[in-house]
């Protein structure tokens with residue numbers, strides 16, 4: 001694995017380690033208040049980024065050029081804003097960061113859709 005796939009996997013596994021440690025802390029403390037933020041770190045950070053990484057690995061044609069790099073940037077910015085944003089929203093200290101993170105996350109997925117549609121199709125028999 002190399003290039004953009006590798007970078008997605010580095011980001012994904014960091015999210016998984018932090019997300020799991022957070023889950024263990026929630027279990028140990030008995031305080032599950034922030035479980036939606038933990039869930040989003042694991043699902044957007046670990047699961048989605050790992051899927052992106054696998055996608056670029058099995059479709060190298062789609063992994064070159066500027067768009068996958070912008071995709072990685074948007075996905076990273078999305079996860080590092082939406083997770084603390086959800087924490088703030090749960091703690092009633094503001095919803096702006098969650099809103100920004102949501103928009104960045106959907107923009108990252110829309111860009112991925114564009115990449116899949118324009119560069120993902122194997123036209124060889």
Ligand code: HEM
Pocket residue numbers: 019020021022023024025026027032035036038039042043046047
């Ligand atoms: C060491 C690993 C993990 C531990 C110890 C852990 C622990 C927890 C705990 C204590 C809760 C709160 C449960 C409740 O209040 O009913 C929770 C919720 C949740 N976790 Fe994890 N978790 C781990 C890994 C993961 C992973 C890898 C994912 C997804 C890929 C995940 C997704 C979720 C989801 C979707 C919820 C429900 C959130 C909600 O209802 O708001 N967790 N987890």
